[in-house]
Amino acid sequence: xxxxxxxxxxxxxxxxxxxxxxxxxxxxxxxxxxxxxxxxxxxxxxxxxxxxxxxxxxxxxxxxxxxxxxxxxxxxxxxxxxxxxxxxxxxxxxxxxxxxxxxxxxxxxxxxxxxxxxxxxxxxxxxxxxxxxxxxxxxxxxxxxxxxxxxxxxxxxxxxxxxxxxxxxxxxxxxxxxxxxxxxxxxxxxxxxxxxxxxxxxxxxxxxxxxxxxxxxxxxxxxxxxxxxxxxxxxxxxxxxxxxxxxxxxxxxxxxxxxxxxxxxxxxxxxxxxxxxxxxxxxxxxxxxxxxxxxxxxxxxx
Amino acid sequence: xxxxxxxxxxxxxxxxxxxxxxxxxxxxxxxxxxxxxxxxxxxxxxxxxxxxxxxxxxxxxxxxxxxxxxxxxxxxxxxxxxxxxxxxxxxxxxxxxxxxxxxxxxxxxxxxxxxxxxxxxxxx
Numbered sequence: 429x430x431x432x433x434x435x436x437x438x439x440x441x442x443x444x445x446x447x448x449x450x451x452x453x454x455x456x457x458x459x460x461x462x463x464x465x466x467x468x469x470x471x472x473x474x475x476x477x478x479x480x481x482x483x484x485x486x487x488x489x490x491x492x493x494x495x496x497x498x499x500x501x502x503x504x505x506x507x508x509x510x511x512x513x514x515x516x517x518x519x520x521x522x523x524x525x526x527x528x529x530x531x532x533x534x535x536x537x538x539x540x541x542x543x544x545x546x547x548x549x550x551x552x553x554x555x556x557x558x559x560x561x562x563x564x565x566x567x568x569x570x571x572x573x574x575x576x577x578x579x580x581x582x583x584x585x586x587x588x589x590x591x592x593x594x595x596x597x598x599x600x601x602x603x604x605x606x607x608x609x610x611x612x613x614x615x616x617x618x619x620x621x622x623x624x625x626x627x628x629x630x631x632x633x634x635x636x637x638x639x640x641x642x643x644x645x646x647x648x649x650x651x652x653x654x655x656x657x658x659x660x661x662x663x664x665x666x667x668x669x670x671x672x673x674x675x676x677x678x679x680x681x682x683x684x685x686x687x688x689x690x691x692x693x694x695x696x697x698x699x700x701x702x703x704x705x706x707x708x709x710x711x712x713x714x715x716x717x718x719x720x721x722x723x724x725x726x727x728x729x730x
Numbered sequence: 731x732x733x734x735x736x737x738x739x740x741x742x743x744x745x746x747x748x749x750x751x752x753x754x755x756x757x758x759x760x761x762x763x764x765x766x767x768x769x770x771x772x773x774x775x776x777x778x779x780x781x782x783x784x785x786x787x788x789x790x791x792x793x794x795x796x797x798x799x800x801x802x803x804x805x806x807x808x809x810x811x812x813x814x815x816x817x818x819x820x821x822x823x824x825x826x827x828x829x830x831x832x833x834x835x836x837x838x839x840x841x842x843x844x845x846x847x848x849x850x851x852x853x854x
Contacts, residue, residue, distance in 0.1 A: 479749060480756040480804075483818060484763050 433600045435462050439532040441469045441519045441558070444492045447571065451538045452493060453500045457575035458536065459508030462604055466510035467530050468493055469519070477516040485514040520557055527562045534699075535566045559700050565597075567667075567699045576666065578697075581609045583669040584656045587629035587644075592636070594671050594703045599640050601699075610663065612645040614655030620648075660696055668696050671703035731833050733767050733793050733841075737817060741834070742827050744819040755794065755808040755816070762804055764818050765795040771814025777806045787811065796841050799824065 440455045442448040452468070459466045470489050472481070489512040497507040513530065515522040527535065539555050559566045581602050602609035611633065613626060623646070630644050649655030660668055736742045744767070749755070755766060758778055766773075773788045788794060788808075798805050799821070828835055 476754070478754045478756045478760060479747070480760060480764055483747075 432603070433533075433597050434604055435533040435601060436464050437467060437530060437532050437534075438462075438464050439467045439469055439513075439523075439527060439530065439535045441471070441523065441535070441537050444470070444488065447538055448492070449496050450571075450574075451536070451569060452496045454569055454573070454575045455536050456497055456501065456507035458578075459510075461577070464508060464533070466508050467513055467526075467532065468510055469513045469515070469523070469526055471519045471522065472514060472516050473518060474516050477514070482514050486512045489514065520554070520561060523558060524561050527564055532562075532564050534564060535562055537566065537568055539568050539570055563702055565601075565699050565701045567697055569697045570695060573695065573697065578605050578666045579607050580663065580665055581605070581607050581667045581669060582656075582660055582663065582665045583609060583611050583671070584652075585611055585613060585671060587611070587613050587626055587633055587646075590629075590633065591671070591703045594701050595633070595636070598669055598671070598701060599637055599642065602642075603640065607666070608641050608643065610643040610645060610665075612647060612656070612659055614647045614649045614652045614659075616650055617648065665696055667699060669699045669701065671701040731837055732791050733834070733837060734769065734791055736827070736831070736834055736837075737767065737819075741831060742819060743823060744817040747816050747818055749810045749814050749816065751810055751812050753810045753814075755810065756804045758805060758807045759803050761802060762795060762798055762821055764820055765793050765799070765824055766808070767791065767793050767817040767819065769815045769817060772811045773808050773814060774811050775806045775808055779805075793819075793838065793841055795821075796824075796838055799828075799838075 438455060438459055440451060442451050455466055455468075458464075468489055470485060472485055474481070477485070493510055493512070501507045513526055515526065523535070526532070535558065537555065537558060555568055559568075583598055599609060611630075613630070615623070615626060619626075626646055630646065634642075634644060645659070647655050647659060649658070656668065659665075733742065737744055746769075749771075755773065756762075756764075758776075768788055768790070773794060775786045775788055775794075794808050794816075795804060828838065
């Protein structure tokens with residue numbers, strides 16, 4: 429018997445500027461929908477922080493949030509409760525400890541500033557770094573995206589490589605949002621021979637998630653990202669979910685050279701869950717390379 | 731009447747904060763925005779500008795930062811010596827209360843004279 433894992437505490441790393449205002453508005457709406465608490469996190473970019481500086485910074489952060497919430501929400505619709513967390517240095521220096529100390533369930537961040545072509549390389553790198561640092565799921569918002577009810581969630585996955593704990597967390601998240609969840613696997617032409625394995629894995633997952641509003645799809649497409657991107661566009665996806673152990677896919681998703689993923693820079697928020705995979709990833713990232721280099725136990729014939 | 735009495739009677743509003751050992755409350759030269767009343771624990775005050783290697787432990791119920799009320803920056807560094815409970819008061823609020831209440835003025839003058847006495851001892 430499994431218990432519902434709820435998203436109760438959302439950490440929002442933000443700067444006190446226009447991008448921060450948009451992110452805060454989104455965070456307020458999302459927390460309101462989920463019935464969650466917000467933890468607003470600001471890194472002061474100084475080497476250290478006295479208690480007085482910290483108090484000042486918290487006061488500024490609090491006034492900033494109150495101003496945004498009072499402007500964006502009318503009196504009848506109260507934004508989510510929030511607390512402020514301030515640390516010295518950069519966000520990446522202390523986010524790991526903050527996530528642990530405050531028992532954060534989800535990190536909500538913006539994908540950074542845009543240049544005319546999409547995300548800046550620096551912003552993409554920063555986002556991928558945070559995703560790599562924290563153990564909880566990370567939700568990344570395209571810059572300037574406005575909140576809209578998340579009704580249609582797509583989890584791009586491999587049916588044969590699942591971690592039940594992660595799968596149920598994702599299903600619980602969809603349930604908490606009262607959204608429909610679609611599990612989609614994209615496979616290449618060369619994998620046709622394994623279609624039977626994929627289908628039986630899909631049926632097994634269907635059984636596990638029985639009673640929940642979940643749809644399963646198998647799609648043939650040469651490139652995984654292209655397949656996910658096209659599917660997301662065609663089904664008017666509100667949120668794309670990935671479960672991965674490395675940030676190779678993220679780097680590609682956020683790459684400005686890859687036009688097919690532009691929707692993720694401009695329209696579709698993305699959530700990543702940390703999952704240790706049994707199979708190596710398609711990009712053969714450092715994680716997979718290290719795994720492959722480890723000596724395999726020799727098979728013995730009795 | 732002590733500053734604590736003024737706070738208890740609601741004539742001065744502040745927030746209670748708890749800090750662990752070795753926390754820097756403020757640094758010498760930092761802009762003054764708050765004064766702190768130590769209600770439990772102890773705080774060491776260090777002046778690094780004079781070149782005098784001196785550390786003083788603030789007496790009970792001392793309002794940290796009061797001696798710099800008319801300055802823009804703190805003239806010493808304050809650090810907790812043990813787990814300490816403080817009441818944080820905004821500088822503007824204290825200035826306003828001073829204008830309104832002669833008893834508070836008298837109480838704060840006493841504190842300032844302690845600081846003046848401390849400086850004299852340091853030079854002896």
